[in-house]
Amino acid sequence: MKRGADNLVARAQQRSRSWAKRLAPAAWLLGATSAILMLVMWPMTAIYLAVASLPTLAMALVDDDPERRGTLCVGALNFAGSLPFALLSLGGGLKYVPLTWGTAYVYAYLGAVVGIVLYFAIPFLLRRIVRVEEEREKRRLTERQEALVEEWGANVSSIKLDFSRSDEIR
Amino acid sequence: MAEGGENPTTRAPTGSRDVPLGERFKIRPGQTVMDLATPAAEAFVAVDQTQPDTACAALIARPEQLPRVSACSQIKGLNHVGGAKLLDHGPVDWPDGTRRYAMIYETPAGAALLRRNAAIQPIDARMLVRNFISPVAQMLAEYVRRGVAHRAIRPDNVFWYDFGQSKLIVGPCTAGPPGARQPAQFEPLELAICDPYGRGPGTAADDIYSLGATALALAMGRWPMADADDPAVIERRIEVGNWDALAGKYNPPFELYDFFRGTLADDPAERWTLPTLTKWLDGGRPTLPRITSFAKAREPFLFEGKLYRTGREIAVALSKNPSQATAAIRTGTLADWVRRALPDDIAAKKVQTMSLPESPAGRDGDPALVARICMALDPSGPIHISGIAVRPDGVAPALARAYLSARDTLPAYDSMFRAGLHLEWVSTQQAAQNPAGRTARKLSAYERLSRWAMEPVPGSGLERCLYELDQRLPCLSPLCIDQWVESPGDLLPAIDAAIADGDQKGFDRHIAAFMAARGAADETALKGLMGGAADEEARMASLRLLAHLQETYLVGSLPNLAAQCAVLVRPTLEQFQRISTKELIARKSEAAIGQGDLQALLSIVDDRVALEADKKGFDSAKNEYASASERLGKSDLVLLDRGRQATYRGRETATLATGSLALATFFGVLAAYLP
Numbered sequence: 079m080k081r082g083a084d085n086l087v088a089r090a091q092q093r094s095r096s097w098a099k100r101l102a103p104a105a106w107l108l109g110a111t112s113a114i115l116m117l118v119m120w121p122m123t124a125i126y127l128a129v130a131s132l133p134t135l136a137m138a139l140v141d142d143d144p145e146r147r148g149t150l151c152v153g154a155l156n157f158a159g160s161l162p163f164a165l166l167s168l169g170g171g172l173k174y175v176p177l178t179w180g181t182a183y184v185y186a187y188l189g190a191v192v193g194i195v196l197y198f199a200i201p202f203l204l205r206r207i208v209r210v211e212e213e214r215e216k217r218r219l220t221e222r223q224e225a226l227v228e229e230w231g232a233n234v235s236s237i238k239l240d241f242s243r244s245d246e247i248r
Numbered sequence: 249m250a251e252g253g254e255n256p257t258t259r260a261p262t263g264s265r266d267v268p269l270g271e272r273f274k275i276r277p278g279q280t281v282m283d284l285a286t287p288a289a290e291a292f293v294a295v296d297q298t299q300p301d302t303a304c305a306a307l308i309a310r311p312e313q314l315p316r317v318s319a320c321s322q323i324k325g326l327n328h329v330g331g332a333k334l335l336d337h338g339p340v341d342w343p344d345g346t347r348r349y350a351m352i353y354e355t356p357a358g359a360a361l362l363r364r365n366a367a368i369q370p371i372d373a374r375m376l377v378r379n380f381i382s383p384v385a386q387m388l389a390e391y392v393r394r395g396v397a398h399r400a401i402r403p404d405n406v407f408w409y410d411f412g413q414s415k416l417i418v419g420p421c422t423a424g425p426p427g428a429r430q431p432a433q434f435e436p437l438e439l440a441i442c443d444p445y446g447r448g449p450g451t452a453a454d455d456i457y458s459l460g461a462t463a464l465a466l467a468m469g470r471w472p473m474a475d476a477d478d479p480a481v482i483e484r485r486i487e488v489g490n491w492d493a494l495a496g497k498y499n500p501p502f503e504l505y506d507f508f509r510g511t512l513a514d515d516p517a518e519r520w521t522l523p524t525l526t527k528w529l530d531g532g533r534p535t536l537p538r539i540t541s542f543a544k545a546r547e548p549f550l551f552e553g554k555l556y557r558t559g560r561e562i563a564v565a566l567s568k569n570p571s572q573a574t575a576a577i578r579t580g581t582l583a584d585w586v587r588r589a590l591p592d593d594i595a596a597k598k599v600q601t602m603s604l605p606e607s608p609a610g611r612d613g614d615p616a617l618v619a620r621i622c623m624a625l626d627p628s629g630p631i632h633i634s635g636i637a638v639r640p641d642g643v644a645p646a647l648a649r650a651y652l653s654a655r656d657t658l659p660a661y662d663s664m665f666r667a668g669l670h671l672e673w674v675s676t677q678q679a680a681q682n683p684a685g686r687t688a689r690k691l692s693a694y695e696r697l698s699r700w701a702m703e704p705v706p707g708s709g710l711e712r713c714l715y716e717l718d719q720r721l722p723c724l725s726p727l728c729i730d731q732w733v734e735s736p737g738d739l740l741p742a743i744d745a746a747i748a749d750g751d752q753k754g755f756d757r758h759i760a761a762f763m764a765a766r767g768a769a770d771e772t773a774l775k776g777l778m779g780g781a782a783d784e785e786a787r788m789a790s791l792r793l794l795a796h797l798q799e800t801y802l803v804g805s806l807p808n809l810a811a812q813c814a815v816l817v818r819p820t821l822e823q824f825q826r827i828s829t830k831e832l833i834a835r836k837s838e839a840a841i842g843q844g845d846l847q848a849l850l851s852i853v854d855d856r857v858a859l860e861a862d863k864k865g866f867d868s869a870k871n872e873y874a875s876a877s878e879r880l881g882k883s884d885l886v887l888l889d890r891g892r893q894a895t896y897r898g899r900e901t902a903t904l905a906t907g908s909l910a911l912a913t914f915f916g917v918l919a920a921y922l923p
Binding site for chain 2 (some may be wrong): 130143145147150151152153155157158161162166171172185189192193196197199200201202203204205207208209211212215216219220222223226227228229230231233234235236238243
């Protein structure tokens with residue numbers, strides 16, 4: 079069961095890794111092109127987005143997850159907090175310039191903070207659950223062993239060593 | 249028979265309580281009957297409760313004496329004027345705490361007629377024939393019909409039948425082994441040579457010789473050769489013949505001349521038989537035996553400073569000096585002499601062949617070689633080996649005697665059986681056409697003796713030979729020697745009592761051999777009884793055997809034996825593993841031991857189904873315990889592994905959650921700030 083789960087995880091990691099590798103150059107190219115276009119066409123908005131995305135950048139630098147899930151978590155919410163203001167600014171529907179408007183940064187950074195919290199809290203919670211489950215299983219097994227000794231005597235815990243094939247093994 | 253109850257020779261009662269034998273007789277241990285007491289048995293007054301006027305005496309076998317139980321069964325109730333009437337017999341609980349064998353006889357009138365060194369008025373020949381020889385001959389005929397010989401006809405066992413002294417009777421014959429108390433004067437020569445306890449059951453022919461010798465003593469009014477001991481009597485009889493040795497210069501009455509010549513003939517084949525004697529008593533004139541003498545050598549054989557002229561003399565002399573006999577045989581002295589001087593060519597040839605160094609006669613050692621040489625020199629004599637002289641059909645009482653009081657002779661019996669001398673003796677008798685050759689009917693039993701003597705398994709050995717040869721012999725184990733144990737059923741209470749005394753523990757070779765001989769036990773069970781390295785199967789077999797005996801013979805409670813058996817089956821009990829089962833079995837076992845119920849004990853420990861279920865349960869529990877231990881041992885690794893998985897899945901979950909939340913945030917913020 080456990081071995082099956084391990085394989086699943088390994089396959090999933092392998093799959094993700096291969097997709098990421100394949101798409102990485104295209105993503106970089108697309109991102110760089112978009113950034114340059116944006117910097118040329120809407121410099122104020124582009125600078126806002128760059129400044130608002132600093133937490134994502136920081137997370138990308140310290141993220142130890144091979145699949146960059148920390149960056150994804152932080153980046154998704156960070157971007158979700160800054161992108162509406164950039165779009166509204168481009169569409170002219172915003173009274174303030176996002177680059178100089180604190181509220182636009184609050185949303186972006188707040189999103190980044192929530193992303194960081196979720197990224198660290200959920201695995202921590204699951205590990206806690208696993209530890210409690212394991213402690214409970216150990217207690218159950220120990221109690222069962224005590225019950226067996228009580229029912230059958232100390233002999234039940236003796237291990238009979240089989241030396242019949244020792245010569246072959248040697 | 250004496251009238252009026254108690255015999256005048258009894259002592260005053262000493263207050264001991266009466267000992268019952270069945271419902272009919274009561275024995276008074278305080279009142280002895282001196283006239284009937286012998287070295288083999290004490291005699292006490294007995295009371296017949298159905299006929300209080302009948303004077304009875306109980307012969308109580310002394311400790312370590314073995315009465316003729318089989319003969320008792322055969323002659324019980326035989327009412328004949330020639331002999332004392334045996335009214336009843338059986339083991340009784342004696343006041344000293346032992347169980348002894350009692351034989352109730354009608355008491356004769358007065359003391360024994362003629363003791364050694366005493367003298368009486370010679371009895372008239374006609375009266376002797378009418379009042380002694382004739383009734384005793386009729387009694388012997390009845391004994392023959394019942395398959396026993398009397399073997400105790402001698403002057404000090406002859407009594408007046410009544411106070412009127414009208415008839416004579418011979419006294420009890422069952423107090424000891426057949427012929428054991430017969431002086432050499434009153435035994436046929438070939439039996440007189442034997443050790444007293446090794447003379448065998450004998451036949452009517454032997455009784456007829458004893459009758460002739462006893463009649464001679466009564467006719468003379470004194471014992472023949474009264475001053476001579478047995479070896480001197482034997483030597484004299486070999487030298488000059490029965491008649492000259494016993495009668496000397498006595499001139500017998502004319503009426504008894506033929507009788508003495510017929511009954512005291514030197515050659516057993518010529519001696520009168522019972523029909524011949526009956527014919528003579530009826531007034532006939534039977535053929536008289538030819539006057540023969542032992543074939544004497546042309547020159548004497550010098551051995552140990554004495555000169556011998558007959559094979560029998562030399563055989564007896566050699567048997568008494570085994571080491572010198574071996575020297576005479578090995579050096580060829582004896583072979584040279586027999587070649588030169590012995591008239592019996594067959595015997596001479598045999599002795600010469602056996603004396604050769606490469607002869608197979610010497611394969612079993614010097615004692616067996618001497619025995620074979622003696623057998624060749626005296627074919628009708630007993631087996632002489634290492635100082636003992638027994639006939640194979642007399643081995644049982646002789647061997648019993650050896651176990652009881654002469655253990656130093658046991659190796660001689662062992663050598664005899666191992667060398668197969670008993671079989672060679674039977675062959676010799678058949679070849680010589682001796683009457684003793686009839687012993688061949690027991691040949692099959694004799695053939696097995698060697699195997700029993702040599703087999704190194706429980707239930708074998710000399711003890712097995714002993715109990716096989718005499719099916720009525722009680723068990724001679726020190727555990728129960730005082731309890732007269734005649735059947736395996738009697739054995740259990742005796743062992744239980746002995747264990748309670750605490751002085752003896754365990755089952756010895758006698759008990760094993762006794763059980764094996766009485767068909768009560770197989771080898772596996774005996775192995776368990778004897779302890780040692782017995783395996784579980786043997787231990788359980790022994791408990792099964794004891795439980796079976798307890799149930800079969802309706803033996804009561806045996807708490808001490810049950811306690812011993814608990815030790816025996818403890819290894820079996822320890823095979824149970826479940827603690828609650830062990831406690832339950834222990835409780836049940838204690839209850840069974842307390843009740844002395846071996847069958848209950850057996851049913852507790854011999855429960856194969858429960859044992860198998862316990863074993864399966866234990867194996868399952870062991871496996872469960874082991875897998876739990878394995879799981880606990882890997883707990884840290886498992887925790888680490890599952891933690892890693894939790895981290896991975898947590899991050900995935902966080903990614904999905906933040907993705908969803910990001911989508912919602914994006915549209916929420918967009919909606920909030922749209923103009």
